[in-house]
Amino acid sequence: MSLAQTWMMRGLELKRRGHFEEALQAYDLSLKAEPTYYPAIYNKGNLLFYLKNYIGALAAYELTITLKPDYPEAWFNKGLTFYHLQKLAPSLAAYDQVLALNPKDHEAWTNRGVILGKLHQFKLALTSHQQAINLKADFAVAYFNQAMAFYELKEYQEAFHALKQAVSIDEHLDYPSGFLVYLQLLICEWDNLDNLLSLIKVKIQNNECVGSPFWLLAIVDDPSLLHQASKSWNKNQLNTIYAENDHQQIPFFSRPQKRKIRIGYFSTDFYEHAVMSLMVGVFELHDENQFEIYAFILAPPVNDAMNHRLQMTFKQFIDVNDKSDEEIIGLSRSLGIDIAVDLTGNTRSNRANIFAQRLAPIQVNYLGYPGTMGSHFYDYLIADPILIPLESFIHYSENIVYLPNSYQPNDHKRTIPENKLTRHQYGLRDDQFVFCCFNNNFKINPAIFTSWIKILQAVPNGVLWLLEDTKEAKQNLQKHFANHNIAGDRLIFAKRIPQTEHIERYQLADLFLDTFPYNAHTTASDALWAGLPLITIMGKSFASRVASSLLTAINLPELITNSRAEYELLAIELATNKDKLSAVKHRLRNHRFTTPLFDTKAITTNLENLYKKMNQVHQNYGSPKHV
Template sequence: MNRRPSPPFSPIGWQAARLRVLFEQALQCHQRGQLAQAAQLYAQMLSLQPDHVDALHLSGVAAAQAGEPQRAIGFFERVLRRDPGHVAAHNNLGNALLALDRLDEALASYERALALQPDHADALYNRGNVLKRLDRPREALGSYDRALALRPDWAAAYGNRGIVHHVLRHFDAAWADYSRAIALNSRLAEPFYNRGRLLVDRRRFAEALRDLDQAVMLKPDYADAHEQRAHVLRELKRLEEALQAYRRAAQLEPDNGSFLATWLGARMMTCDWAGWAADVGRLVDMVQAGVEEGPTPFSLLSMIDRPEVHQRAARAWIASRQFPAAVCAAMQEPQLRPRKIRIGYYSADFHDHATMFLMARLFEVHDRQRFEFTAFSFGPESDGAMRQRLVAAVDRFVDVRERTDDEVVALSRELGIDIAVDLKGATGGERIGIFAGRPAPVQVQYLGYPGTMGAPFIDYVVADATVIPPPERVWYDEKVVWLPHSYQVNDPTRAIAEATPTREAVGLPAEGFVFCCFNNNYKIVPAVFDVWMRILQRVPASVLWLLEDNALAAANLKREAAARGVDPQRLVFAPRAPLPEHLARHRLADLFLDTAPYNAHTTASDALWGGVPLLTCMGRSFASRVGASLLRAVGLPELVTENWADYEALAVALATERRGELDALRARLAANRLSAPLFDAERFARHLEAAYVAMVERHRAGLPAVHLKVHDDATVVVADEAEGTH
């Protein structure tokens, strides 16, 4: 029987079979998450067929999943050289580029994928993600809308669309999206975290805590959620739990300067100083090293007296916000006649807040014939007395809480604001993004933040020669406007309750010298407390009367006093009280002891208005020189010291052998209250307005911002640049 000859051996057929086997094995490994084994099998396929598109593409996917986006890019680019119409490769190339923060290139990849397949849901979703990162929220919103129209059950897309609605201040829409994401997939931690943040913005803290608890339960290493949870616990006065949550966030990301700073700040608020000096040193090292996640500049003011470090932290904080380049709209000058100069004040504190306690009278005595004033409020709603005074005093009050930064910029330009004055700076509740967009041709920071903003879009900072001596202005990125007395405005109409409580009623002993300090407890640092305890030891029967911010701080300070050999009963704590009653109880104090590096600011003015002399130790930073500024402006320069030895010696002397001198200082303060510049709001207004005129005139003449000096007669001169050499 003749047999048919066997077919000749075919290497092409063998290779194809081998590739099929390898591909099936690779896919199985890939699906099981065995990325290294899958990558090896894809590599074997490519050794047999270097241009195998599926092997190249999936090799890139595996590399990206293994945290190697740069390797992934190489594979995706090889795919696209072979097959330019490979939609998935364009999309995945975008993902790899996004992982490397190459945002514009990532966006271009998603756009190419969508040009090939407009209904590609993943590319639409990813395009939304990169547009969100690029601060193009409205375009991101459109991309998420299209993705969700294709896949209406996509929890992650609802969660990210909620973030964009939140950024756009579409609060109800954000709530709906976060809630929808949670309903679709209750195992995702991020929507719980983001809904918690939304509730925090709405000051619904108990509800926010429930969402944040859920976020950390689902994702125990979620550092941002731990920190946000700590903020909420602090608002709810659950301070011990808050401290634990702050510590947990800092432990999870030990190189995150922001987390370390908030943990330190919480410990300072409770006067828990264990390990404090070492952690402050570590934080300063982080700032100097330029860590990616640095502290907010405000957090450093109470920790260190180094304006050069404050400036570096401020610049890094502004850079980290990634604001788009500011473009200033040209001022529309009237054709027929000059108009009033239009001033915009921007703040979250137009209610019963320290800013308003200081500024209320200024708003009332501003010159409405030469100026037009608009208050832009992005703080809480209020119908209190301070809000009512403001609304009555300005030409226009605008609530912009639910407007985005760029909407506030557009409104400001529409209203023709000439000078935008930021009253928040780098403090809580700030909206510095408004100023990054240039709502006005001239931009000024005043009062809210005692330091440089480090921002190229802030033109001037209002100061005086004490808080920013001319040689120290190199640490300020703004041009300095030096007012002739103190930079701090005050309201001389503040009421002081007529009745003075008895010493026994407020817990003070019937006899003995009363030192006081009603500053927030976070301003008390170990070195200052050391000095205070030595003063008490040297002044028999004296007591130190402090504000009780919280029970933990009081307990810790009593323990620290005992550790320094001082009877804890010599520390007396005062609860918070309505302002008229608080001012009245100052009459029971003999001498206010200032803190440093963050001095008393509003509380110093309270003490002086209440008739109590203030003793301060002047440092280098703005925040550490405010006490000196106020004392010089009220005619008590003798109470400004420049080192702690002199501060301690003068406090002891005034409480013992020089009591007559203290009585004379107190009498001089009483005589000066209504005549010295510190409490003369009308004089202050004329000086500030003269500066405003000079700023606008320079701008209209096409001249750049420069350092300005205002004299007591309200004339303004350009300061000598040579004075600023350092």
């Protein structure tokens, strides 16, 4: 055995024992003995990768490939490193090179598929995952990745079957159980849902990661359980060395007192999206004399009317979707961002890693995800007293800051619907009492559906008007209807249509029935703006209290109930007492312009006051506090 090989073997053993600095020294001594000994360079790269020194790892893999171009393992790890650096095109090219050298590498095929998915080339991603499965029929990870690609294509039934196949092969896969529940809810397939939920609760209580907490919001109303799910998810996703309970203070240069406060809004959704339809008015009304606002776009840009409107509101509108975490962090710090606001949270394609390493002295979780991020590197969560009462603070990792009315902003520029539509256009009759719920179908669960059935049984001329998300969800909801002996023509589906017409369509309904525990959020604002009363159940979790927050802000607390039984009785009473419903609608129309919910200027001012208080606390104390 040569001296170079001896030192390399020592490096491998030191790494195995966790002595990383000594291992790096051993690899360097190996290369001192033989500078072109590529196995030592390759293994040094692996250790640097393990230590998250991706730039160093990449340099090692590239040098390895220079010395030995036909080394598929080095190409594979080069692709993986580029992926972690968010450099998707060169990552894909590296995996293509792996497959040119070894077409039967099933792991390279599915990793390639994951990258294609990140590039939104989902059909090509499916082909790549299928190739991995063809090579290794019991490859559970490929089936899981295939399920994710089907999900992105909204082929939920196929995603459900692929995920079940993954679980049947390996029941210990990371977080399939939460995804399985979510897929069942997306297609309204509720068989075995209670058993699966019981299993998930046990896993969460045992600090196991069951997947994104977002997947559980429509079926879990326990803020303690959702908090633990968020902590496990972020710990799993970030895989960082940051201590969970430490407030990560990174040294920043002192901000000149007279300089405008710089707010960085970070989101994957700067286009026609629910979050932006709420926030766009705030962006436009920010006080330019006190604030500079910057947009950081974390996903491939979407060229639509909302995107164009948003571009006009920011000092800088910066596309960083293909930048590494380190590049985004460096950019944010170089721009002197004082407050970084995460408008994505625990939803699709989030970049929590950049917040874990500190983008700004103050970091805020707001609006994009209805709950805690479960990580202490978010200093604040913006809420209101209805959403998170004082006794619930214990279930949130962030410091809670209150807006004085509802936490939810609205767009001051949207128009009032003119009500030119007719019921006949949408398959409705004038003699029917139309209960509607235009929430996404995944928010419908067996419990709330049973309440709807009871309401319809008590209101003979009542029909239920739902949004049609997918053909599978429609078919399953029709099946559930039939199982309760309710005539099929009392369940009517609405297609997705442009936003202006959609809001106008609300005026054809008589009463909005909210879902529980995941309430209507933007959908609730739309209904109230259109003059349609909404009844809700106020639960314990953030997501189950949003509609109550909105109804309180518009001064209609009588539409808030505290149980399914109360909810059912109120719906039946309003449907059978025309005078009472008419009075509620009259108050709603009057309150629309006299209460805080749709006062965009007021909520912008209140939000700015919060930002100023956060900044003042940081300047005076350093550590965040409840405001």
